[in-house]
Amino acid sequence: MRYFFVLSVFLKSFYSNAQSITNDFGAKSKGVGNSNTAIADEWSIFNNAGGMSALEHVHVFFGYDRYHRLEGFDKVAAGIIHPMKFGNIGIALFRFGDELFSESTISMAYGNKIGFVRLGAKVNYYQLRIDEFGTAGAMFFDLGGIVELVPDLSFGAFISNFSSAKLSNVERSELPVVMKIGLSYTPVRKLSVNLDVYKDVRFMPMIKAGIEYIIAEKLYLRTGVNTNPFQNFFGIGISLDPFNIDYAVSNHDFLGLSHQAGISFTYYKKGEK
Amino acid sequence: MKNSIARIGLFFASLHQTVGQHEGVESLDFERVIENILPQQEFDLDYNDLYDRLFTLYTNPLDLNSAKRGDFQSLFFLSEDQINGIVEYRKTFGRFLSVYELQSIDGFDREALKQLSPFITVRSDLKESLKSGLTDPDIHHLFLRYQTVLENKKGYTSPDTLSSGKLTSRYVGDPNRLYSRYLFSKTGMYSFGFTIEKDPGEQLVWDPGTSRYGMDYYSFHAMVEQIGILNKAVIGDFSLDFGQGLIFGSGFNFGKGIESVTTVRRNNLGLVPYRSVFEDRNFSGVAISTTCKALDLCVFASRVRRDAIIRKDTVELTNPFFTAIQTTGLHRTTSEIAAKNKVVDRSIGGNINYKVVNGKLELGLNGIFTSYSVPQKPSMRKYNQFDFRGSRNYAASVYFNYYLRGAHIFSEAGMCQSKGKAVSTGIIASLSPQVQASFHYRNYQRNFHSFYGAAFGENTKIANEHGFYWGVKIFPIRKMTVTSYIDLFQFPWLKYGVDKPSRGRDFMLSSDYQFNSRLNMRVRFRSKTKEENISEKMLSLVRIVPKKTNRLLFNLNFELNEKYSIQTRVQQSRMHVDGNVRMGFLIAQDVNFQMPALSISARFSLFDAESYDTRQFVYERDLLYVYSVPSFYNQGSRFYFLTKLSIFKNIEFWFKISQTKYFDQNQIGSGLEEIDGNTKTNLNVQVRLKL
Numbered sequence: 001m002r003y004f005f006v007l008s009v010f011l012k013s014f015y016s017n018a019q020s021i022t023n024d025f026g027a028k029s030k031g032v033g034n035s036n037t038a039i040a041d042e043w044s045i046f047n048n049a050g051g052m053s054a055l056e057h058v059h060v061f062f063g064y065d066r067y068h069r070l071e072g073f074d075k076v077a078a079g080i081i082h083p084m085k086f087g088n089i090g091i092a093l094f095r096f097g098d099e100l101f102s103e104s105t106i107s108m109a110y111g112n113k114i115g116f117v118r119l120g121a122k123v124n125y126y127q128l129r130i131d132e133f134g135t136a137g138a139m140f141f142d143l144g145g146i147v148e149l150v151p152d153l154s155f156g157a158f159i160s161n162f163s164s165a166k167l168s169n170v171e172r173s174e175l176p177v178v179m180k181i182g183l184s185y186t187p188v189r190k191l192s193v194n195l196d197v198y199k200d201v202r203f204m205p206m207i208k209a210g211i212e213y214i215i216a217e218k219l220y221l222r223t224g225v226n227t228n229p230f231q232n233f234f235g236i237g238i239s240l241d242p243f244n245i246d247y248a249v250s251n252h253d254f255l256g257l258s259h260q261a262g263i264s265f266t267y268y269k270k271g272e273k
Numbered sequence: 274m275k276n277s278i279a280r281i282g283l284f285f286a287s288l289h290q291t292v293g294q295h296e297g298v299e300s301l302d303f304e305r306v307i308e309n310i311l312p313q314q315e316f317d318l319d320y321n322d323l324y325d326r327l328f329t330l331y332t333n334p335l336d337l338n339s340a341k342r343g344d345f346q347s348l349f350f351l352s353e354d355q356i357n358g359i360v361e362y363r364k365t366f367g368r369f370l371s372v373y374e375l376q377s378i379d380g381f382d383r384e385a386l387k388q389l390s391p392f393i394t395v396r397s398d399l400k401e402s403l404k405s406g407l408t409d410p411d412i413h414h415l416f417l418r419y420q421t422v423l424e425n426k427k428g429y430t431s432p433d434t435l436s437s438g439k440l441t442s443r444y445v446g447d448p449n450r451l452y453s454r455y456l457f458s459k460t461g462m463y464s465f466g467f468t469i470e471k472d473p474g475e476q477l478v479w480d481p482g483t484s485r486y487g488m489d490y491y492s493f494h495a496m497v498e499q500i501g502i503l504n505k506a507v508i509g510d511f512s513l514d515f516g517q518g519l520i521f522g523s524g525f526n527f528g529k530g531i532e533s534v535t536t537v538r539r540n541n542l543g544l545v546p547y548r549s550v551f552e553d554r555n556f557s558g559v560a561i562s563t564t565c566k567a568l569d570l571c572v573f574a575s576r577v578r579r580d581a582i583i584r585k586d587t588v589e590l591t592n593p594f595f596t597a598i599q600t601t602g603l604h605r606t607t608s609e610i611a612a613k614n615k616v617v618d619r620s621i622g623g624n625i626n627y628k629v630v631n632g633k634l635e636l637g638l639n640g641i642f643t644s645y646s647v648p649q650k651p652s653m654r655k656y657n658q659f660d661f662r663g664s665r666n667y668a669a670s671v672y673f674n675y676y677l678r679g680a681h682i683f684s685e686a687g688m689c690q691s692k693g694k695a696v697s698t699g700i701i702a703s704l705s706p707q708v709q710a711s712f713h714y715r716n717y718q719r720n721f722h723s724f725y726g727a728a729f730g731e732n733t734k735i736a737n738e739h740g741f742y743w744g745v746k747i748f749p750i751r752k753m754t755v756t757s758y759i760d761l762f763q764f765p766w767l768k769y770g771v772d773k774p775s776r777g778r779d780f781m782l783s784s785d786y787q788f789n790s791r792l793n794m795r796v797r798f799r800s801k802t803k804e805e806n807i808s809e810k811m812l813s814l815v816r817i818v819p820k821k822t823n824r825l826l827f828n829l830n831f832e833l834n835e836k837y838s839i840q841t842r843v844q845q846s847r848m849h850v851d852g853n854v855r856m857g858f859l860i861a862q863d864v865n866f867q868m869p870a871l872s873i874s875a876r877f878s879l880f881d882a883e884s885y886d887t888r889q890f891v892y893e894r895d896l897l898y899v900y901s902v903p904s905f906y907n908q909g910s911r912f913y914f915l916t917k918l919s920i921f922k923n924i925e926f927w928f929k930i931s932q933t934k935y936f937d938q939n940q941i942g943s944g945l946e947e948i949d950g951n952t953k954t955n956l957n958v959q960v961r962l963k964l
Contacts, residue, residue: 116833147839149792149831157841157862159877164910164934174936177910179860179879181841197843197860201879201908201936205845205858 027246027262031235032210033224035194037182038156049120050144052111063262087112140165354703428945444474474605494546510547516672517685522727533744537713572623578614617646656767679703693720775804857887882906
């Protein structure tokens with residue numbers, strides 16, 4: 001048990017590459033290699049709060065991610081976005097780990113379209129819990145935006161933890177500061193191609209590329225790649241209004257396969273559909 | 274006749290455009306203008322002088338009717354065809370009535386005019402007397418600037434006591450930088466100005482014994498133009514640009530940057546008042562220039578004090594000498610103060626420039642004689658044995674410029690007292706409307722000594738270099754610009770840190786795509802290889818190996834509307850030396866907001882560079898007149914927030930706060946500059962009073 005605990009913390013700290021504070025979530029996003037910065041959908045509450053303002057209805061969504069061969073690396077997330085007169089607000093919950101080591105984040109987000117720009121801001125409370133060591137927490141802030149540069153070409157930028165918050169009672173424990181930017185190009189309605197650059201200040205910069213293709217009405221195929229570390233991604237999505245169901249799988253050299261599934265529900269008011 | 278009718282039509286057609294567009298031009302912020310034309314550099318080049326020159330032109334645009342070829346050349350983004358177009362147009366049609374007449378010249382489309390318009394104007398040709406001119410200056414302003422670092426550096430802490438009982442070195446002054454600059458000028462008539470400065474760590478003290486008189490640095494100039502037979506007469510600080518910069522060069526030009534074609538040429542700006550605070554380039558004294566028909570003549574006499582540590586012969590304690598002139602201009606510690614103004618540099622010289630064949634050929638002659646009050650004797654090393662030694666040097670050069678249709682051929686050849694020779698020669702040509710190209714050859718012998726030159730090359734000194742440069746600028750399709758250069762160079766003698774003759778290569782390829790007037794994307798690649806020493810720890814031997822640095826940059830610029838613009842940069846560098854690889858990376862996001870009375874710029878960036886060699890350079894907006902390209906390595910984040918406010922009609926106010934935070938360091942800097950902690954915060958404030 002002790003051995004497993006040490007191994008688990010070791011693996012997490014070396015390979016999980018800031019999975020803890022998530023800036024990428026959703027099976028829809030994972031299918032395109034998390035090249036999500038310029039994408040506006042309900043998962044934007046995790047990926048780039050700027051995209052939230054694209055939603056016109058209430059959305060409720062849930063996702064679960066786990067490695068095929070590894071225990072203790074599970075990720076669970078859920079959220080709700082509610083359009084208001086003054087913009088869209090949302091709440092998101094995220095948890096990584098197991099009973100020995102876990103990280104949880106609760107976030108409040110606000111997104112609005114101002115002029116040409118979709119802007120979003122997020123306030124997060126993060127808590128780290130290690131069995132037999134106790135807990136530590138910190139508040140941190142995110143900012144993001146998406147703008148259409150020319151028709152069919154969108155650009156997004158997102159900064160997480162720009163104030164570089166520290167854990168309340170632990171020395172030298174800055175939470176990761178992350179910046180990501182991305183382009184999304186939709187030459188025809190059926191096809192979108194994304195290219196992102198992702199930088200966690202502690203790790204090598206990553207390039208994330210992805211393609212989504214609508215192969216048949218309401219059926220989406222996705223694939224993507226990442227560098228540093230190299231990973232492949234594949235995904236599929238089905239739209240069964242008011243539900244969207246997505247699944248994605250990725251392959252990591254050391255950690256092996258990981259699967260993610262997500263479901264999103266759109267609440268239409270009477271007569272709106 | 275047909276032409277003149279067309280011209281009148283064009284003039285009226287452009288009238289309402291003039292009104293509409295000129296407002297736009299005036300509301301354009303200088304920072305925005307400069308970002309459009311100055312390369313978004315990722316190299317360690319000092320563009321301060323150039324920035325200064327562009328700002329002078331911006332506040333005081335060139336008159337299309339009276340500007341000379343050299344003036345247009347100094348707007349480095351103009352092609353040879355465009356300059357020829359203006360000159361020919363003036364010859365054929367006489368005076369320009371409006372800037373918008375340029376549109377009828379080949380090579381000036383809307384974009385070109387937009388780029389050029391902040392720097393040109395059309396003035397009336399009425400001659401004003403000096404007396405009435407004095408009441409109506411073009412520029413009359415005063416800048417006051419304050420800069421400081423909020424964290425305490427080691428130099429400002431109390432000194433430690435060494436075991437010998439001596440105290441360790443500390444800065445004598447406070448950590449604030451104070452700067453003020455005044456200018457009162459009218460183009461073509463007069464210019465009067467001063468600059469005063471105190472660097473961080475310097476003391477405000479009156480102590481003639483150590484050449485300290487209140488502020489640390491003073492510069493002043495007074496210039497009158499067109500008085501009697503004199504073209505210009507300057508008293509005070511000035512700089513000279515003649516030929517290709519072998520003898521006289523002020524640094525108003527690029528190194529190898531993105532402007533791949535015109536960068537090889539030095540512009541004959543001639544005599545210019547000196548307004549910068551760099552304390553090693555200027556002349557100080559009297560200079561006059563005069564024009565007699567096709568002959569231009571300029572002569573000067575200068576006396577400047579330079580910083581150097583005076584040493585004496587160890588045996589007899591006589592024969593004072595110095596090893597090197599210190600050019601930092603910093604006088605913060607007792608040893609720095611002891612070096613201040615210890616060498617007197619007296620120079621006299623001049624230039625003759627003669628135009629023949631309708632101005633298509635220019636011939637010139639430069640000469641300078643310099644004497645130091647104390648001889649320079651660098652300690653003998655293998656690499657520096659051909660450097661200047663002694664207290665007197667003279668140098669002379671001949672040059673020509675020849676304009677042949679779309680081509681400009683130029684050359685300068687010089688020689689100094691030691692018989693060291695130097696030649697800089699090149700051609701810039703507009704081959705077709707889509708293609709501009711240039712070629713440059715340089716050969717600077719190892720014993721060529723020029724104290725005031727600034728010629729094209731890889732070394733900072735004009736010596737020990739031999740190289741070939743090719744540059745092109747292509748417009749393959751509308752909206753797209755491709756620029757590229759390759760520079761092959763050799764250093765025929767040893768250099769500091771390179772124990773054998775070495776060679777290198779510098780290659781750049783850059784592409785700009787202008788989607789529309791609001792969106793621009795740029796991708797640039799640069800690869801540079803140079804040789805340098807590597808010490809073998811085991812054998813106490815030194816090997817010389819190539820060091821290759823590749824840099825890649827992506828830049829996106831988008832104007833959302835009149836008020837908002839965003840900019841994104843991603844840049845990466847990778848250095849290969851002796852089987853080792855080092856990486857560097859930077860990502861930055863800017864948001865800019867602009868209104869007539871208020872503008873705000875903010876940036877957040879992350880950087881991560883494994884070594885000093887892969888450090889990331891990135892241009893930053895700053896106070897007006899401050900050209901800032903900080904570089905970063907290690908892991909960290911940086912933000913800045915800059916605002917400009919026009920409170921009253923005549924007062925502008927700038928405020929900038931910036932902070933760099935390191936995630937893998939517990940201290941920043943070294944020596945007396947060391948900060949104990951992982952953040953560094955700069956605070957800059959500036960006021961400009963328009964008088």
